[in-house]
Structure formats: structure tokens, C-alpha cells
Amino acid sequence: MSITLYKHNQQAHDAALPLMEETGKAAVIHPTGTGKSFVGFKLAEEHPEALICWLSPSEYIYKTQVENLKAVTDDYAPENICFMTYTKLMMSDENSIENIQPDYIVLDEFHRCGAVEWGKGVKRLLTAYPDVPILGLSATNIRYLDSQRDMADELFDGNVASEMTLGEAIVRNILLPPIYVTSIYSYQKDLEKYQRKIKKTKNKLIRDAAQKYLDELRRTLTKADGLDVIFDKHIKDRHGKFIVFCANVDHMNEMIERVPEWFGKVDSNPHIYSVHAEDSASEKEFQAFKQDNSNHLKLLFCIDMLNEGVHVEDISGVILFRPTVSPIIYKQQIGRALSANKSNEPIIFDIVNNFENLHSIDGIWEEMREAVNYYRKTGKEESIINSKFLIIDEAGDCKRVFDELQDMLTASWDVYFELAKSFYEEYRHLNIPISYVSQKLMLGKWIYVQRCIKKGTIRGVLSESRLWKLESIGMIWEVRDMLWNIGIEHAKSYNETFGDLLVPYNYVCPDGYKLGRWIGSLRQSKNSKKRRRNLSEDRIQQLDKLGMVWNHRDNNFEKNFTEAEKYYREKGDLLVPAGYSQNGISLGRWIFELRASRKGRKRIKLNKEYISRLDSIGMVWDLQRIYEEQWERGFTEAERYYKVNKNLKMPRTAVTESGFPIGKWVHYQRVAYIGTKGRKPFTPEKIMKLESIGMTAENIRLRK
Numbered sequence: 001m002s003i004t005l006y007k008h009n010q011q012a013h014d015a016a017l018p019l020m021e022e023t024g025k026a027a028v029i030h031p032t033g034t035g036k037s038f039v040g041f042k043l044a045e046e047h048p049e050a051l052i053c054w055l056s057p058s059e060y061i062y063k064t065q066v067e068n069l070k071a072v073t074d075d076y077a078p079e080n081i082c083f084m085t086y087t088k089l090m091m092s093d094e095n096s097i098e099n100i101q102p103d104y105i106v107l108d109e110f111h112r113c114g115a116v117e118w119g120k121g122v123k124r125l126l127t128a129y130p131d132v133p134i135l136g137l138s139a140t141n142i143r144y145l146d147s148q149r150d151m152a153d154e155l156f157d158g159n160v161a162s163e164m165t166l167g168e169a170i171v172r173n174i175l176l177p178p179i180y181v182t183s184i185y186s187y188q189k190d191l192e193k194y195q196r197k198i199k200k201t202k203n204k205l206i207r208d209a210a211q212k213y214l215d216e217l218r219r220t221l222t223k224a225d226g227l228d229v230i231f232d233k234h235i236k237d238r239h240g241k242f243i244v245f246c247a248n249v250d251h252m253n254e255m256i257e258r259v260p261e262w263f264g265k266v267d268s269n270p271h272i273y274s275v276h277a278e279d280s281a282s283e284k285e286f287q288a289f290k291q292d293n294s295n296h297l298k299l300l301f302c303i304d305m306l307n308e309g310v311h312v313e314d315i316s317g318v319i320l321f322r323p324t325v326s327p328i329i330y331k332q333q334i335g336r337a338l339s340a341n342k343s344n345e346p347i348i349f350d351i352v353n354n355f356e357n358l359h360s361i362d363g364i365w366e367e368m369r370e371a372v373n374y375y376r377k378t379g380k381e382e383s384i385i386n387s388k389f390l391i392i393d394e395a396g397d398c399k400r401v402f403d404e405l406q407d408m409l410t411a412s413w414d415v416y417f418e419l420a421k422s423f424y425e426e427y428r429h430l431n432i433p434i435s436y437v438s439q440k441l442m443l444g445k446w447i448y449v450q451r452c453i454k455k456g457t458i459r460g461v462l463s464e465s466r467l468w469k470l471e472s473i474g475m476i477w478e479v480r481d482m483l484w485n486i487g488i489e490h491a492k493s494y495n496e497t498f499g500d501l502l503v504p505y506n507y508v509c510p511d512g513y514k515l516g517r518w519i520g521s522l523r524q525s526k527n528s529k530k531r532r533r534n535l536s537e538d539r540i541q542q543l544d545k546l547g548m549v550w551n552h553r554d555n556n557f558e559k560n561f562t563e564a565e566k567y568y569r570e571k572g573d574l575l576v577p578a579g580y581s582q583n584g585i586s587l588g589r590w591i592f593e594l595r596a597s598r599k600g601r602k603r604i605k606l607n608k609e610y611i612s613r614l615d616s617i618g619m620v621w622d623l624q625r626i627y628e629e630q631w632e633r634g635f636t637e638a639e640r641y642y643k644v645n646k647n648l649k650m651p652r653t654a655v656t657e658s659g660f661p662i663g664k665w666v667h668y669q670r671v672a673y674i675g676t677k678g679r680k681p682f683t684p685e686k687i688m689k690l691e692s693i694g695m696t697a698e699n700i701r702l703r704k
Contacts, residue, residue, distance in 0.1 A: 003042050003073055006035055007173055012162035013039045020133040021106075022604075025156040027110065027136035031166040033175055036137045038063045038104045044081045044134060045077035049671055050103035055122070057112050059085055060283070086112060087176050088119035097128050101652055101667075103131065110136035111151045114143045131586070139166075158520055167367025168385055171375070177389030179347045180361060181234050184395050185227060185321070191218060194405065211407040213435075219396050227351065232265035234347060239291065240316030242297040247321075249276065252301050255321050259299065265698060267297035276303035317347035329377075348550060361391060366457050416446045424473040431482055451477055484539065487518045491546055500547040519548075526550050539614075557610060561591045569615040575620065575629070595621055629675045634665035634690055642693040669695065 005013060013026045016039065019026040032034040056062045066077050082100060084092075105125065107113060113122045126134070134156070141152035141160075148622065152160050169175040192212055201207040225233075235242075246252035256272060263270050267456045273289040289300045294568035299319075350361065366385070371415035375383045393399070419438045424430055436444030452458035452468060454477050460513045476482040485497065490513050495501060507516035561584045568574055590604075594614065597604045598621050637660050640647060654663030673695055683689070 016161035054104035168371035173385035
């Protein structure tokens with residue numbers, strides 16, 4: 001049984017393959033639970049003769065993905081995948097990397113490639129195989145705790161084939177909307193921390209007011225239900241399976257000790273399992289949890305292992321006993337309860353140990369609002385299945401009281417405004433990094449918060465007078481507007497220097513601004529209906545005046561055609577070897593893709609003008625004829641080699657003096673000679689020829 005993709009993954013697959021053919025790179029950014037690993041498996045299935053080098057954070061993740069694939073495809077799994085962990089790749093020497101010889105590379109959870117040591121291994125692999133297409137899969141491209149690095153830019157040059165947020169997936173009903181229960185535990189340390197802050201406050205009026213809010217917060221928490229009542233109230237499936245996320249081993253052990261106290265009203269004898277990455281018994285525990293169909297509550301306490309890439313089919317929900325974690329881990333943990341093939345409504349218990357984390361769900365709400373607004377504006381309201389989900393706030397009024405306490409303890413608005421005014425007077429803008437500090441106050445974060453308050457994503461007071469004050473010193477509320485102004489100024493400077501906007505993708509301005517990436521993202525926005533909402537007609541006209549080239553395909557065609565003309569004048573034909581490159585242009589590969597497109601494979605969009613111009617320089621479109629001519633040439637070269645060496649042992653990189661890639665030719669004949677499941681796609685005449693130069697099944701060693 002072949003792999004059948006969900007509609008959203010099929011769309012991602014159909015976008016990724018042409019993008020890999022055109023640029024060599026494509027990233028798929030879909031939230032946890034949407035089955036994005038199947039896009040990679042489909043690639044392997046469609047190219048059975050190709051070797052897929054699949055990299056992943058752990059063997060456990062990959063094995064579970066294969067198990068999930070087998071479960072829906074009658075035990076099918078691709079046999080042409082060479083799997084490695086990022087750790088193993090990191091420890092591989094040059095010879096080991098040379099022996100891989102992949103035809104495609106899949107970087108699973110590619111945001112993890114930003115880690116220092118793992119990243120070095122990935123860089124060595126990609127440097128060794130610069131022409132091998134790369135497919136990236138991840139729930140996020142941003143490394144939130146690593147200076148907000150965008151790994152889609154760093155690894156894939158911004159070539160994102162498909163992108164979807166967790167909020168959008170819920171809106172489209174790809175992931176079922178959960179019941180989301182928030183509460184707080186272990187808050188005593190937080191209360192003590194804010195009590196100390198109040199005592200250190202010098203202003204008596206602020207100190208007294210803050211103390212009132214803190215006392216109210218204590219009373220609110222005292223009135224709130226305990227976790228035993230909360231779990232009893234909201235766990236409807238008393239025999240269900242729940243994954244319980246913990247921070248570390250000590251934290252997990254502490255949580256397990258509280259099971260009788262917190263879950264006793266649900267089940268007096270719950271079945272408890274525990275797994276973590278450094279425990280050798282974890283896989284056995286995990287399998288026992290999955291197979292447990294008893295009439296008891298099942299709790300799987302875990303650390304690290306189930307944050308990403310692993311799904312359990314019949315999960316009733318997740319419980320997050322959560323200290324502060326990165327947004328990546330938070331969404332991955334939520335994703336354990338959400339799955340594209342789930343039929344029952346999942347429940348998420350977000351049990352935090354500090355007041356700040358009570359706001360975590362706001363980010364998903366914002367993603368949903370953006371998705372709903374987008375589909376409404378573009379007339380695609382049929383895509384809006386869920387515009388909200390049920391949030392049950394068991395922390396009472398804690399959020400409101402805590403926000404008011406925070407406002408009271410922070411420096412006054414006017415103090416920050418004066419710092420912002422001084423910054424503007426010196427630099428004539430408020431493009432302040434979020435980490436910027438002035439006079440020991442976090443001015444960058446304050447500017448960010450003001451924008452969020454104006455947008456409605458953070459609670460706060462921003463009166464008309466305050467709005468007017470900020471606008472009087474050049475405040476730009478929409479960050480996109482601010483970024484546009486910066487980008488267009490650099491574009492103007494580039495145009496004044498070079499006379500156009502044909503900016504190389506990796507071009508960086510003297511002041512460090514990455515103009516090439518900005519121009520590339522604008523082209524992508526212009527050609528993407530989803531992203532074009534950020535690119536108005538006025539902005540398009542501004543760029544047109546500076547010589548913007550919007551259709552990069554036309555520009556690429558002209559560059560490649562120029563090289564093809566030169567080749568035709570020199571050689572008298574366009575029978576270009578597949579690996580031929582000149583002046584940085586892979587002409588052989590381009591000619592091959594043109595022929596494939598003429599046959600209907602749509603790798604390159606061909607129009608009548610393109611075809612006519614190619615015909616004028618001797619283009620031969622008959623692929624079969626080309627294959628036969630190249631096969632005969634390859635055989636002649638191989639026969640010559642065999643007569644001299646009495647064997648066909650050579651590296652795949654071997655090239656003859658005339659430039660023919662004999663190593664690759666021999667390798668592909670071996671693969672085809674062995675065939676798939678015993679089938680040999682050769683005529684008897686070709687088989688005789690190959691066997692005459694020593695190619696028999698007995699002396700062929702295939703890579704595994």
C-alpha cells in the first residue's frame with residue numbers, strides 16, 4: 001500500500017518538490033501532530049532508486065515515525081533511507097561522510113541544526129554534497145532562546161515550501177481544538193519574590209498600592225480550587241491516557257510522589273509510567289504505556305523524550321507541570337495531545353509554577369486570530385472551522401491581579417518615555433532591539449510592550465495622550481512598516497551604487513543589513529497569495545522604480561540561456577553532460593529539467609517563446625534518444641576502463657579525461673542491474689553488454 005498524504009501535507013509535498021528542483025532546498029514548517037514526517041517518507045517512496053539520508057535528533061523519534069507509517073500503510077516502510085542521528089553525524093569523519101553518497105538529504109526537526117556541535121556536522125555534510133537537494137521538516141524555524149535565529153534562512157535561504165502555525169492548524173480543523181485548563185501550583189516562592197520586590201520599592205505610595213495587590217493575589221489563590229478538585233472536575237475519561245511533562249528527574253520524582261494526592265479522586269490506583277532520555281528502560285516503559293488498555297487512569301511522566309517527533313494514538317490529553325520553557329518546547333508538549341488523525345476532543349492541563357506563564361496561551365490565540373483574519377480578508381471563510389476553543393481558567397482572577405501588581409512595581413511610563421525621547425533625538429528612529437538597556441532600564445522591551453498593548457496582544461493602558469506622545473517621537477506601531485522603511489532605504493542606496501536591484505541573496509550592506517535576504521523575501525511575498533497581504537501596490541511601485549526583478553524565473557532563464565548559447569557555439573549541440581557547470585551555472589542539470597518539463601513534469605514553466613528560442617540553438621527534446629546516446633557513450637567509457645583495469649571498481653566521483661562522469665554512470669547501472677524486487681529494467685542486449693565487462697550480481701556490493 002502506497003503512502004496517502006493528508007490534504008495539507010500533499011499541498012506541502014507538491015510545493016516542496018519543485019522548489020527543491022529549482023533551488024536545491026525546501027523547508028516544510030508545520031506544527032507538531034500534523035504528520036509532516038510523511039512528506040519525507042513520500043519523497044523516499046516516489047524515488048525508490050535514490051538514497052535518502054535522513055537526519056533526526058534521535059533514533060527513537062525516527063523509529064516511532066516509521067512505526068506510525070507502517071500502521072497506516074499495511075506495514076510499508078521505504079527501504080532506501082539511510083538514517084543517522086545528528087550526534088552520529090557530528091562524530092563522523094570525512095571518510096564516513098564521503099561514503100554516504102546521498103541523492104536527497106532530509107533534515108528532520110531542522111531547528112535543532114542551530115546547536116553548535118550538531119550544526120558543525122550538518123555543515124560538513126552539506127559542504128560535501130552541495131548539489132544534493134535538501135528537505136527540511138520542523139514545527140518551527142525560530143530558535144527562541146538563541147537570539148531568535150531563523151533556521152529557515154540559515155539552512156534553506158528562505159525557501160519555505162509550506163508554513164503553518166499551530167493556531168492556523170486549529171482554525172482549519174487539521175488539529176482538533178482542545179479544552180484548555182489553566183491553573184497554578186507551587187506559587188509560594190513567587191509570592192515571596194514579589195514581597196521582597198515591594199520591600200525594596202522606595203516610593204511609599206507605590207509600595208502601599210503594590211502591597212494591596214499582593215494581598216489580593218494571596219486571597220485569590222487561597223480561594224482557588226486545589227489540583228485534586230481540578231483533575232476530578234475535568235478528567236472525563238477516567239480510564240484515559242495522559243502524558244505528564246516534567247522539567248528534570250528531581251521534578252518528575254516530586255510530581256510522581258503527589259499522584260495519590262492530586263489524582264486520587266479520579267482513580268485510587270492509577271497506572272504510573274516514567275520515561276526520560278537517559279534511562280535505558282524508557283522504551284520498555286513507553287511500550288507498556290501504549291499497550292495498557294486497563295480500566296485505570298494511565299499517567300506517563302516524561303522528560304525530553306516526547307517533546308518532538310513522537311505520537312501516541314489514543315492520548316486523552318497532556319498535563320504540563322511547567323516551569324518556564326521556550327515557546328518551541330511549550331508548543332511541542334501541547335502537540336502531544338493534538339494529532340491530525342484524532343477523533344476525540346483533547347484536554348490540556350497547563351499547570352504552571354509562576355505567574356508569568358499564565359499568559360502562555362495568548363500566543364496561540366494570536367495565531368488563531370491572524371489565521372481567521374487572513375481567511376476572511378481573502379474570501380476563504382470556508383477554511384475557518386474553529387475560531388476559538390474552550391479555556392477554563394482555574395486560577396481565578398490571578399492574571400488580572402498579577403498584571404496590576406506588575407504595572408505597579410515597574411518604573412513609571414513617563415520615565416521610559418523620556419528615555420525613548422532621548423533615543424529618538426539622537427538616532428531619529430525608535431527601531432530599538434528588544435534587549436536594549438538605557439540607564440539600567442529595559443527600554444527595548446518597553447517599546448515592544450507598547451506595540452503589543454496597541455495591538456491588543458498584551459494587557460495594559462495606552463491612553464490617547466500616550467499614543468500622541470509616542471507618535472510625536474516617530475513611533476511606528478507596525479513592526480512591518482518599520483522594517484519596510486529600513487529595507488527600502490538600503491535598496492535605494494544599492495540602486496544608486498549598482499543601477500538595479502539584482503541583489504545576490506547573500507549580499508550584506510556595509511552596515512550589516514542583509515539586503516539580499518530582504519529582496520528575496522519580497523519576491524516570495526509577491527508570488528505568494530498568503531504573504532502578499534504585507535506588500536501593498538504602493539510598495540510594489542516603489543520597488544519597480546528601483547529596477548526590481550519580480551519574476552526570478554525569467555531572470556534565471558536568461559542567465560541559463562546565455563550559457564546555453566555559448567555552449568552551442570563552442571560544441572555545435574546542446575547534448576550537455578548532466579554534471580556540466582560553467583560560470584556558476586549548472587547548465588547540464590538545467591537542460592535536463594527543460595526536457596523533463598516538456599514531457600509534462602513541470603519542473604520549469606515553459607512557454608512558446610522559451611521553446612522557440614531553445615529550438616533556435618539546437619535543443620533536442622527527445623529524452624529517450626538522449627538517454628540511449630548517453631548510455632552508449634557511458635558503456636564505451638566503461639568498456640575502455642574495464643579493458644585497462646579488468647574491473648569496474650571506481651568512486652562515484654570518477655570523471656574521464658573528456659569530462660564524462662563515469663563513476664556516476666557505473667553506479668546507476670549497478671542499481672538498475674540489481675533492480676527492485678528482482679526486476680531488471682534493461683533489454684537483453686544491454687544486459688549482455690554489461691555482463692561482458694564484468695557486471696554481475698555476485699560481484700556487486702550495494703550500500704546499506
